[in-house]
Amino acid sequence: MKITFNEDQKIVNAIREGLKKKDGYCPCRLQKTEENICMCQEFRDQIADPDFEGYCHCRLYYKAK
Numbered sequence: 001m002k003i004t005f006n007e008d009q010k011i012v013n014a015i016r017e018g019l020k021k022k023d024g025y026c027p028c029r030l031q032k033t034e035e036n037i038c039m040c041q042e043f044r045d046q047i048a049d050p051d052f053e054g055y056c057h058c059r060l061y062y063k064a065k
Contacts, residue, residue: 002064003047006055015060028058 005012018027019038026036035041043056046063053065 001047001050004062004064006059006062011059015058018058026058 006015015027019025021027022032024037025032026038026040029036029040039061040057043061043063046052046054046056050065053063055062
């Protein structure tokens with residue numbers, strides 16, 4: 001398993017800027033809850049799934065098997 005940033009630097013820059021504006025909360029989520037702090041709970045659950053391969057919700061991170 002390997003976690004990397006999206007290969008598209010424009011997406012990475014945009015998401016990082018959004019994270020700064022929202023104090024570390026996922027810019028793709030409306031609610032500021034603990035589950036939405038980057039790296040969000042949804043992606044942490046996907047990381048734990050050995051069969052999952054793909055991007056997190058906002059496409060900042062990619063999990064490869």
